[in-house]
Amino acid sequence: MYTLQGVTKQYTRGKSTVHALAGVDLTIEDGGRLVIQGPTGGGKSTLLQMLGGLDRPTAGSVELDGVDLAKLSEAKLTKVRAENIGFVFQSFNLIPTLTAQENVETALVPLGVKTSERRRRAAEALDSVGLGERLAHLPSEMSGGQQQRVAIARALVKQPKVLLADEPTGNLDESMRDEIMEVLETLWKEHGLTFIMVTHDSAIARRAPRLATIRKGKVTITENAAA
């Protein structure tokens, strides 16, 4: 469970300071699903970075299951990321020189999983996103949708508590967008993990049961009982 209190994040570039997050209070239940939307530059990605332990807030606390990520040492924060957090990026972020299977394996490397088991689990994860036949393909040999599915397999292979996705369909055309959303929703249901996703897609936002809108660093929550 996430508990955010008074989270601010300022970026200083020379003399100008950008208040990317201006005091965010937020709770996200385990197994919950939160969709984040808002105008560009509103602070969506920044919030996701705080949740994923990729960066630290300027002030405030980001507690994951009672542990304040803002105060953890770098080593411990790295460990939290390795064990508990799965990331899916807008631009896939696959290692271009590694095959699909090897890309998925990179998520298991920091956990010290043995090579043979790593391979097996990576193959399984790729199978679960429908890419069982493409283990040896390089990212450049796959379509955008396929690449994003490899990235999803990489995020989920370690069975994290939390899946964070920053505009996972942003770089995809419409047909692939639905396909990816389907994969994500299925996996979320199967794994029972906390799923937080940033999206620009208002159709998706409308269907979301819980919607966070970020504008100028401020969050407003909309509960949608109908969804």
Added chain:
Amino acid sequence: MFFTYLRRELRRRRKAALVVASGLALGIALVIIVSSVSSGMSKAQDKVLESLYGLGTDMTVTKAAAAPGSGTGRPRFEFDAKDGDDDATQSTDRVMVQGFQSLAATTVDQVGKQTGVADAVGGLSLTVMKVDGQFKRGEFKQDESATTGGGGRGGPGGGGSTQPQGEVQGGGASFDVNSYTVYGTDVTKQDLGPLTSSKITTGRTFKTTETNAKVAVVDAAYAKEKELSTGKTVTIHGTKFSIVGVSTAESGDAAANLYIPLQQAQTLADSKDKVTTVYVKAADSQQIDSVKATIQKNITGTTVTTSADLADTVSGSLSTASDLASSVGKWLSIAVLIAAFLVAGLLTSSAVSRRVREFGTLKALGWKSGRVTRQVIGEALVNGLMGGVLGIAVGLAGAYAVTAVSPTLTAQLGSTGGGAGRGGGMGGPGRQTASKALDIALTAPVSLSVILMAVGLAVAGGLIAGAFGGWRASRLRPADALRRVE
């Protein structure tokens, strides 16, 4: 994963790896070529010195230089100018002690007793000048027109002079000067001295009992020129010596044309109990300078010349080239090496910059910073080693090419017209070669230590490049996974 990732990176980003590797390769190849050429140079210099001294000689002792210009002892040739119709060939030879300076034979023992001297042996270097030819007295021919023509062409004394006028015609000489060198060697101690740099190719060398035998060993080149061979005899200043062996100088330049027992040489030169040079072997090759000082202090009137001193007097294209190799070559290769290291470092660092998102992503996935850094250093190290292999290959090829072409260098020995004072220091056979130039083929031998150094440089280059890249990678944050590059 480390090796899989490393392999994949190197294979799929071959071009980038090759650029870094070839930069390092250039530097390493240059170092190999320069150091092998310089070792070839010093080898050539050693050869030059060896041809003067023989193997194992650390220094020579000669008489200290006398004041220049004293013509005492210089040879004088005397020929009878015969009357006009006598055109018989005359021949005469003079045996001279080289440098016209000699030491008492007792000096050899004296030198041998000095501390730090392992062995000392004396030798007498002689030059034999042989002149043969015809000498005619000029004939006086009366100038007939002068007498009939009256005083028109008379001298200052006015006309009517009765002095006969005419000129000397046909006088003069037609002769051949031939000089060769003879070295009187101590047959009882044959492991030191100039003859050690030659190999007996036919016949035998002196027996230790032949201290005063009329036997000679002839240098192969001279033997060929004069059609001498074992079993034949050679006459030096009226004395017949039977040739027992032919020697070939290992460096191509012999110390003398003929070698005879020391006593015979002393008799020929009328220099009983004299030697020109004492060849000294030091007990410890690291102590040469102190041994030199000891000898010079304890035995007055001598000049001690070490190989190092002699090397200083080597001039000509060999020493120019060797100076070039040790100065320009060294600095050039150091500069290229530093440039190569820097370029490799910057290229590696910029390669990391292009992969900011990749490394950020790995950190976001929970990779420790150290693991990412190690990956970068590993790649750089492999690039360095590839550069090393490439550089060693190119360097070996370059060194091989130098050896194959073997450019000829000349070594001018002795003073380069730099005044008598310096020339005097040369002593011994050095004086003989003062006007002689040796041709030495340059080789570029690559030693194992040079290869090891190249490997070391490759590793160092890789580590430097890795340090640049690794430092860059270690500073990346996991949030860089979201950076919009490309």
